[in-house]
Amino acid sequence: MSAPRPSGLVITASPHVRSQDSTPVIMWNVVGTLVPVIAAAAWFFGISALLVIGSAAIGALITERVFGRGDSLADGSAVITGLLLGLTLPAGMPLWMAALGGAFGIGFGKIVWGGLGQNVFNPALVGRAFLQAAFPVAITTWPTGGGSFWTLRGDLFALPFMHPVTDAITAATPLGLLKFEGQGTDLTRLVIGNTGGSLGETAAVIILACGAYLAFRGYLNWRIPISIFLTVAALSTVIHLVDAQRPDALFMLFSGGLMLGAVYMATDMVTSPVTNRGRWVFGAGVGVLVVVIRLWGGLPEGVMYAILFMNALVPFINRATQPRVFGSARKGAA
Amino acid sequence: MRSPGFRHGVHPPEAKELTHRLPIRRMPYPDEIVLPLRQHAGKPATLCVKVGDHVERGDPVGLADGWVSVPIHSSAAGVVTDIGMWPHPDGSMATAVRIAVDRYAAQVPRPRMVPHWEGLSTEEVVRAVQEAGVVGLGGAAFPTHVKLAPPAEFPVHTLIINGAECEPYLTSDHRTMAEYPARVMFGIRVMMHTMQVTRCVVGVERNKPDAIEALRGALPTDLDITILPLTVKYPQGAEKMLIQAVTGVEVPSGKLPVTVGVVVQNVGSVAAIAEVFETGLPLIERIVTVSGHGLLKPANLIVPVGTKLKDLLAYCGGLTPEAAEVIIGGPMMGQAQANLEAPVLKGTTGVVVLQRNDTRLEKVYPCIHCGRCLDACPVFLNPSLLGDLARVNRYDDMTDAHLSDCMLCGSCSYVCPSNIPLSQLFQASKVALRRAAAGAA
Ligand code: SF4
Ligand code: SF4
Numbered sequence: 001m002s003a004p005r006p007s008g009l010v011i012t013a014s015p016h017v018r019s020q021d022s023t024p025v026i027m028w029n030v031v032g033t034l035v036p037v038i039a040a041a042a043w044f045f046g047i048s049a050l051l052v053i054g055s056a057a058i059g060a061l062i063t064e065r066v067f068g069r070g071d072s073l074a075d076g077s078a079v080i081t082g083l084l085l086g087l088t089l090p091a092g093m094p095l096w097m098a099a100l101g102g103a104f105g106i107g108f109g110k111i112v113w114g115g116l117g118q119n120v121f122n123p124a125l126v127g128r129a130f131l132q133a134a135f136p137v138a139i140t141t142w143p144t145g146g147g148s149f150w151t152l153r154g155d156l157f158a159l160p161f162m163h164p165v166t167d168a169i170t171a172a173t174p175l176g177l178l179k180f181e182g183q184g185t186d187l188t189r190l191v192i193g194n195t196g197g198s199l200g201e202t203a204a205v206i207i208l209a210c211g212a213y214l215a216f217r218g219y220l221n222w223r224i225p226i227s228i229f230l231t232v233a234a235l236s237t238v239i240h241l242v243d244a245q246r247p248d249a250l251f252m253l254f255s256g257g258l259m260l261g262a263v264y265m266a267t268d269m270v271t272s273p274v275t276n277r278g279r280w281v282f283g284a285g286v287g288v289l290v291v292v293i294r295l296w297g298g299l300p301e302g303v304m305y306a307i308l309f310m311n312a313l314v315p316f317i318n319r320a321t322q323p324r325v326f327g328s329a330r331k332g333a334a
Numbered sequence: 335m336r337s338p339g340f341r342h343g344v345h346p347p348e349a350k351e352l353t354h355r356l357p358i359r360r361m362p363y364p365d366e367i368v369l370p371l372r373q374h375a376g377k378p379a380t381l382c383v384k385v386g387d388h389v390e391r392g393d394p395v396g397l398a399d400g401w402v403s404v405p406i407h408s409s410a411a412g413v414v415t416d417i418g419m420w421p422h423p424d425g426s427m428a429t430a431v432r433i434a435v436d437r438y439a440a441q442v443p444r445p446r447m448v449p450h451w452e453g454l455s456t457e458e459v460v461r462a463v464q465e466a467g468v469v470g471l472g473g474a475a476f477p478t479h480v481k482l483a484p485p486a487e488f489p490v491h492t493l494i495i496n497g498a499e500c501e502p503y504l505t506s507d508h509r510t511m512a513e514y515p516a517r518v519m520f521g522i523r524v525m526m527h528t529m530q531v532t533r534c535v536v537g538v539e540r541n542k543p544d545a546i547e548a549l550r551g552a553l554p555t556d557l558d559i560t561i562l563p564l565t566v567k568y569p570q571g572a573e574k575m576l577i578q579a580v581t582g583v584e585v586p587s588g589k590l591p592v593t594v595g596v597v598v599q600n601v602g603s604v605a606a607i608a609e610v611f612e613t614g615l616p617l618i619e620r621i622v623t624v625s626g627h628g629l630l631k632p633a634n635l636i637v638p639v640g641t642k643l644k645d646l647l648a649y650c651g652g653l654t655p656e657a658a659e660v661i662i663g664g665p666m667m668g669q670a671q672a673n674l675e676a677p678v679l680k681g682t683t684g685v686v687v688l689q690r691n692d693t694r695l696e697k698v699y700p701c702i703h704c705g706r707c708l709d710a711c712p713v714f715l716n717p718s719l720l721g722d723l724a725r726v727n728r729y730d731d732m733t734d735a736h737l738s739d740c741m742l743c744g745s746c747s748y749v750c751p752s753n754i755p756l757s758q759l760f761q762a763s764k765v766a767l768r769r770a771a772a773g774a775a
Binding site for chain 2: 322
């Protein structure tokens, strides 16, 4: 029989209990759902996919370890950044570039802002934007899928500042085909992901399934991707009706990085709004920008810039969509 | 059908199964009781005994100091051994009367007249309730008689009895309703008569079907009393949430419930009012849930006010080796105790002993802006923003972000995956603001 032992008691502030989900649990769950997406990339692009994604992740992790606070690696967020960045890259990307992108994304996309939770822009997309600006050719050289698992694509092992050593066999992406050659791509191939493109552009179904799981567990806010999908679908349907040359809604939804961007990047909690109404607005903004950039911009793909642009607006969206405080007058009624 | 409730809120594990079927038992008298003079909201009682005095059970040791104050009575017969500073459950030291309980006393109170409530005027009922030292037994310990006499400019149309008991672990109100429904009804009758209110609604969370049934079985035919089952959600028992669930009306920000014509009274306090007019005894004991996985024998007990925590816990079999934290009140809003010499007060709803892995001694991460706290806050604040402001001491910006509407319910901290002590930050900020205001005045 133990007598009360005041010495052994802990004193914490209320509430003394908490829900089970913690930030690392959320982050590592996201990492877990990226595994099937990466597996799909490996299925289509073989070992090259794993090498590129791995390099991006290593670049991100080393940077986090060296410049991050204490044991910030353990929270899992740097892993997410590295893997997501890798998934936006082509399979033949020289590995040193992928690693540099990961390092840049963490360094300038996150650490300089003050680390986890403080950054305004999605770090993976910051890394990707950097690579796009620095290596515009390498990042738009899309090797084809197929071949054996062990086929090395593109200039994986190119060293910095060297000219490409091999002539890669390249394939155009569906969006590029459409934009620059006016050529469509079969929808089933898009949905399954058997097309040219960056690593994570190719597994729409798997990404959707993983997103649904995350949303179900409450690790991802479903309002953002749904809002993006609805906006893109509605807008492109209207445009398609006006001008049948323009792609229809399904093509828009399943091509390019839209799935990956909508499910994994636009939903990054740190860089998206905290209010539910704000999330609808944010998603709608991304959706509109994606359609506008894809159809009228100079680039075939616009998901990255759409999300980065909306990231910048998040503080304003948050402020404008604060919920009405309990017991205060309804807007317009007062 | 959806039962009435409010939006947002959280669902912590209820953990009520530890005690919700255990009948209320009476705890034996401890060897010593300690009665702090500050046990209620408002002014502390003024001392009216001296060291060496003999007191009978029910004799006052402190008298009401003004209108928003109540007397304190001895819960046992004995001798005053000391008057001085003693650990208070709020963490401070406070003036308290120590009484060595007379082991052989029959604990029979002095003969007294039981006031016959029907013949009394409103003022006389109010005075009787004040003299009996009745306070809100739901935790806040606001003097009950003040609520019986609301300001004349606000007519009260509905009396709401709070039987929600939404804090995890606690079952004292549940057992009161299930075992003493007639007493609850009698208390309601006295209140309705005194306040001239014609309608009464008792809100009970749906997870207490036996209490709902017992109350329904005891309903008098001549009074308009409704038993309303409520959604099981924390903080259903918060005054504003309960009023919204019952009436559909939001109490305006910064206003008292009486401005929308309702008065809310905790079910335990109603039973205490009934006792005053049943036995003439003041409030000297209360029903306390002693529970938690860190305790060997959880129970619902009638405990003499002033019983020290260590005696109470020892009576409940003592702590398990895994016990880590002792809390007065429930785990959402209760207060962790550093010193088990602190006594049970009138407002002590329960004593909960948590195990190490129930507590939240974990690493704090930065806010990841997940928005969960916004979805949890029952008054629709942005705790994420308030937390950011609190950390840099921007109290004025916090006021603009409606800090004053925060009721410190802890829902935001409960859901925060980064384990940020949000409500603790808000409490500290409120204190800082109050200090600044006092300094400026
Ligand atoms: S403690 Fe305050 S801010 Fe947090 S949920 Fe409760 S009322 Fe909202
Ligand atoms: S729940 Fe915690 S981490 Fe999430 S937004 Fe609120 S304060 Fe930030």
